[in-house]
Amino acid sequence: MPTFTETAKATKKKRDIKLVGIDMYIITDKGIPKFDDIGPFKCEFISNRGTKVWPGFVSPDLLQVNWYRCRFMATKDVQDADVNTFLDALTKKGWWWSAAQKLWNYDGEAGFSKAY
Amino acid sequence: MGKQHVVTMLPGEGTGPEICEAVRLVIDASGVDIKWEYEDIGLDCLEKYGTLLPDKTIQNIAKNKVALKGPTTTPIGTGHKSANVTLRKVFDLYANVRPAKLIPVLKRPWDKIDIINFRENTEDSYAAIEHMVSDEVAQCLKVITWPGSYRIADFAFKWAKDNGRKKVWCVHKANIMKMTDGLFLDAFREVAKKYPDIESGDIIVDNCCMQLVRNPAQFDCLVLPNLYGDILTDLCAGLVGGLGFAPGANVGDGCAIFEAVHGSAPKYAGMKKVNPSAVLVSGIMMLRWLGEEAAAARIEKAMFAVLDERKHVTYDVGGTAKTDEYAQAIVDKMHAKA
Structure with a gap:
């Protein structure tokens, strides 16, 4: 008789995974970053502490820290190698970043949250 | 009457509008001068504006800097962001103040x-x-x-x-x-x-x-x-005593929104059945925040008296009164004491 763990592992469903973007976590004391397109990646929004600070309305009272989540979405089909090129370009432009999170669609559905 | 306050009223959906009308009846009878400006929020906005929180509502709150909000419901598992969470983030309402104090008449x-x-x-x-x-x-x-x-x-x-x-x-x-x-x-x-x-x-x-x-x-x-x-x-x-009597305030450095924390109970919408006390005690918090202590104390005292008598209370506390009848009983009690 299978254990609960074995049964749980057996329930895994195969899903189609497609790379569609990158969340970059940028550290800067110079305010909200501004980006040109980098290769096939275009900045879609920037959030700070989970609140969208670009584009659109930002309360002047909003507390912002020096850590920004910058969402770059692919404008065409991309591969993992394109992410490496993107990271290299971003670093060469002088951006200091703490982490990168690839954004995938699973069976066509976004596997990542939107920003408030 | 003292200074006039301009307050954004967000009735919400479900039972929210009837609750907020009852609360407005009580607050307006307390002697405080409030100009209410009504704005939309919640599920009912989806069809009309395509969002749970229209820009027009955001702009009105930004102007008035104080709002009283009825209950809203956040759809589970859909792509729509919670209107409550969005409000907190847009106005940076970083302090959620939630008092929990025994109400004498509720046996605990x-x-x-x-x-x-x-x-x-x-x-x-x-x-x-x-x-x-x-x-x-x-x-x-x-x-x-x-x-x-x-x-x-x-x-x-x-x-x-x-x-x-x-x-x-x-x-x-x-x-x-x-x-x-x-x-x-x-x-x-x-x-x-x-x-x-x-x-x-x-x-x-x-x-x-x-x-x-x-x-x-x-x-x-x-x-x-x-x-x-x-x-x-x-x-x-x-x-x-439960969420039916729980006040809440979301406060930032430049804005405050007072709200009940219970749901909108859509199955009771239009029946004038539900207890408006949570929004009312949130309104009392709002009055104190506006510096209207006398009006706040007057409502609080009258509400406790009506609850204590149990003649005109809603079903959840053992009565048969409608939402507006409970509110009117509080108003009558305030006037009787005057």
Whole structure:
């Protein structure tokens, strides 16, 4: 008789995974970053502490820290190698970043949250 | 009459509109001069505006800087962001103030509960940073920042000082989450040094839950990160009689929104059946925030008297009165005492 763990592992469903973007976590004391397109990646929004600070309305009272989540979405089909090129370009432009999170669609559905 | 206040009224959906009308009836009869400006929020906005929180509503709140909000419902598992969470983020309403005080007429097993919860309202695992990092693993980032932690602690200590409270507790899980909850606790301790007249302490969140159920009278003010605050504020509401009497305020440096924390009970919409007390006590909090202590005290006293008599109370507290009949009884009680 299978254990609960074995049964749980057996329930895994195969899903189609497609790379569609990158969340970059940028550290800067110079305010909200501004980006040109980098290769096939275009900045879609920037959030700070989970609140969208670009584009659109930002309360002047909003507390912002020096850590920004910058969402770059692919404008065409991309591969993992394109992410490496993107990271290299971003670093060469002088951006200091703490982490990168690839954004995938699973069976066509976004596997990542939107920003408030 | 004194100064006129302009307040945004957000009736919400479901039973929200009938509740808010009852509350407005009571507040307007208290002698305070309020100009109400009605704006839309919630599920009913989806068809009309394509969003739960229209820009027009945001602009009106930004202008008035104070709002009274009825209940709204957040759709589960759809792509729509919660209107409540969006409001908190747009206006940076970082302090969720949730008092839990025994109402004499509601029989509870404790002699005294008088707790003020100060829930950090904008970060923690509510920062909306979630990813499916593989096809079988999801992660949610818990974001705790020094300034975010410092200001909620500062807000709580200042409130405690201004309101004659004795002790502020920091509720955390820093023994396990040493970086995130550790930072929250460090900021709390730093702030505590500024308030030598207020006693401070800290308690692990699971122990705090047990202590709240066993002996809630030992607690005065609690400062909590967002997730623990979400859970413990409802626990405290349950201790004193449930969400039907639980007031809430979301306060930032430039704006405050007062709201009930219960749902919109759509199945009762239009039946004038539900108890409007939670929005009413939130309105009382709002009046105090506006500096209208006399009107707040007048409503509070009349509400307690009506509850005590049990002649004109709603079904949830053993009566048969409609929402507006309960409100009218409070108004009559205020006028009778005048």
